[in-house]
Amino acid sequence: MEQAFQVDLRGVVDLLSRHLYSSPRVYLRELLQNAVDAITARGGGPGTVRIETSGGGLRVHDDGIGLTEEEVHRLLATIGRSSKRDELGFARHDFLGQFGIGLLSGFLVADEIEVVTRSARDGAPKRAVRWTGYADGRYRVDPADRDAPGTTVSLRARPGSAELLRPEIVKGLARSYGSLLPVGLTVDGEAITGEGPVWQAAHPDPARRRRALDAYCQELYGFVPYDVIDLDVPEAGLTGVAFVLPQPVAPTARGAHRVYLKRMLLAENVEALLPEWAFFVRCVVDASELRPTASREALYEDELLESTRRALGERLRQWLVRLSETDPVRLRGFLRLHQLGVKAMALQDDDMLRIVDRWLDFETSAGPMTLAEFRRRHPKARYVTSVEEFRRLSAVSGAQGVGLVNGGYVHDTEIIERLPAIDPDAALLRLDAAELTTHFGVLDPAAELELRPFLAAAQRAVERLRCEVVIRDFDPASLPALYLTSRAAQYQEEMTEAREMADELWSDVLGALSGAVTADRPQLVLNHRNPLARRITSLTDEALIELAVQGLYGQALLYGRHPLRPADTAALNRSFLGLLEWAVHGTGGQESGEGT
Known part of the structure; x- marks a missing residue:
């Protein structure tokens, strides 16, 4: 029934x-x-x-x-x-x-x-x-x-x-x-009702319309916008404006937009209206064809909303392209505020990549500079993928005439690697730190032959630290030593540390994996152009050579911001205390001699 x-x-x-x-x-x-x-x-x-x-x-x-x-x-x-x-x-x-x-x-x-x-x-x-x-x-x-x-x-x-x-x-x-x-x-x-949406009001004077929109944004959001972008998506019956934020905002912040449906407020904090990269604007829009959810407090996710989202993203992209063509100064100001959003766009859009390449400053060994200008000045430029590596190598690489770009910030490496999409000749190669030794000056054969006993003693001093000692001539002369490691050497070092920490079974597995990698060790490069390094190379006492070389090794690690292993810390402490004892002992002996 x-x-x-x-x-x-x-x-x-x-x-x-x-x-x-x-x-x-x-x-x-x-x-x-x-x-x-x-x-x-x-x-x-x-x-x-x-x-x-x-x-x-x-x-x-x-x-x-x-x-x-x-x-x-x-x-x-x-x-x-x-x-x-x-x-x-x-x-x-x-x-x-x-x-x-x-x-x-x-x-x-x-x-x-x-x-x-x-x-x-x-x-x-x-x-x-x-x-x-x-x-x-x-x-x-x-x-x-x-x-x-x-x-x-x-x-x-x-x-x-x-x-x-x-x-x-x-x-x-x-x-x-x-x-x-x-x-x-x-x-x-x-x-309560007035003349309708502010952005649809007829103003023969563009400046007057802009002042009205600025006042409207100030009333709604509490800020005067950096710029105002008109929005129009006919298929969704959508009109409105996007207000460009006048201050930086975290790229993880989801934009909360004010959405009206048939001029009735849907919600003040709609998040799904724009692509995720468009976090630098706040929008006010009215639409007649988008569907609300049952609560009428959000938009229903369907094909129309997705196409509307793409269309609005295209409007923002067109605004940036137009700004690059008509007002470069204003574009640079915008990029200083919201470069992360533009970088995110550049990962997907070639026009935005061209804007980033031409107008956005990157950190380089020659100072802040656009990628296009940097490539023009340094045809064989390189890049690194971490901020720490850039800080470690920029001064040295710049002194050798090797231009270096810092790709360690958000999206920078991806942008650099996407440059060939807009210009096949724009490719930058990633720098392997070991490459720098090929740009250093070598000693003449006679000097190198004379230093062989020192090099043998120096190598024994750092052998257990899994490092190789070489002597080169390079700038800056104020740097006595430089610690360089290739990507292969870093991998080998990580595998070795993992083997030492693993049990017997996993140690054998990791040993098999590391055996497939060509042996490559980090280098401690002594700078023959540095006065202190030259005096150390003239030492004959092997015990003193060990202390001095280990001291240079520790100083090079600290200068390059390399992580210190327990063995590195022990060598640095041993070197410091040994040199201090030698200095005190030597001074005491001189004073004793002078008193007799």
């Missing part, structure tokens, strides 16, 4: 308030939507909506299509049923609400809802109807007096909800939700 579902209205209202709507404050938006939809259904003019507050209650009057008694029974008393249906001869997309639950939002603040309505439809009875609904699920329908077609919805606050029906709160909610509506909206006689 078939039976109808029994609905607990209190449970439904609790579901709406706790899980569908974010706040009971939306009750006024829902009542406004119903009123505006009724006016739309009637047609023939802009219509009016009057809200009156008195004695802790609220009334919403509209001069819309109204309902007959039969429609009252069929529509108001059935949850999920809506008059905005094709069955009444109206296209659903003409209306703000579509789900048939808007009137129930009145139960968020009241235990009783009264609707007095008279239909304006041709052939409908001329008498008015009063529908009274109660939060416990009951309702009644009675005859009513109403001279003109339209509807009046009346609420009386339940205990604990009076605050939401106070006149100043109602005015604020009406202004927030309905200030752009294409109807005459008043609250207690005060006009």
Whole structure:
């Protein structure tokens, strides 16, 4: 035997308030939507909506299509049923609400809802109807007096909800939700609606329009925008503006945008409107074709929203391209503020990559400079992928005439590696630190032969540190020693450390893996151009050579910001204490000799 579902209205209202709507404050938006939809259904003019507050209650009057008694029974008393249906001869997309639950939002603040309505439809009875609904699920329908077609919805606050029906709160909610509506909206006689969206207002003077938009942004978001970008997506019926933030913002921050649907506020913090990289703007838009979710507080994720998101991203990209062609100074100012967003765009878009290549400064061994200019000055330039490596090698590489770009910041390496997409000749090679030794000067054969005993002793001093000692001639002369390691040597060192920490089984596995890599050890490069390094190479006492070379080794690690292993720390401490003891002992011996 078939039976109808029994609905607990209190449970439904609790579901709406706790899980569908974010706040009971939306009750006024829902009542406004119903009123505006009724006016739309009637047609023939802009219509009016009057809200009156008195004695802790609220009334919403509209001069819309109204309902007959039969429609009252069929529509108001059935949850999920809506008059905005094709069955009444109206296209659903003409209306703000579509789900048939808007009137129930009145139960968020009241235990009783009264609707007095008279239909304006041709052939409908001329008498008015009063529908009274109660939060416990009951309702009644009675005859009513109403001279003109339209509807009046009346609420009386339940205990604990009076605050939401106070006149100043109602005015604020009406202004927030309905200030752009294409109807005459008043609250207690005060006009709420004005001339419509600010961005659509006709201004023959562009400067005057910009001042108006700046003031609008200041009022909404509390800042004067760096620039204003007009938005237009015809397929979504969308118009609006994007305000460029005048200060930097974290790229992880999701932009909260103000979205209107058919000029009724949907939400002030919609996040899915723009691509993720467009975090440097805040938008205000109105759309007629985008779909809201059931709560009408977010946009429904569908193909239209996705294509709208792409179209809005394209508008922002076009603005940047136009700025690069017409106002380079302003573009540079923007890039200083929001370079991360532009870099993120450049990873996907060749035009944006050209802008970054031509206008955005990167950190280089020759100072801040665009990639295009740096390549022009350094045809054989290199790049590194970490900030630490750049700081370690930039001075030395620059002194050898090897231009170096810091690719260690967010997106920089990816951008550098994407340059051939716009210019095959723009490729930069990644620097392997061991390459620098090929740019250093070598000693003449006689000097190198003379230093062989020292080199043998120096090699013994750092052998257990898995390092190779070489002597070269390079700038800057103030640097006595440099620690260089190739990527292969770094890999080998990491594998060796892992083997030492692993158990026997994994040690054998890692040993097999590391055996496939060509042996390559870091180099401690002594600078023969440095006076201290030259004096150390003239030492003959092997114990003193060991202390001095280990001291240079530790200093080179610290200078290059290399991580110190326990063995490195031990060698540095041993060198420091040994040299200190030698210095004290030597000074003491001189003083003793002078006293005799």
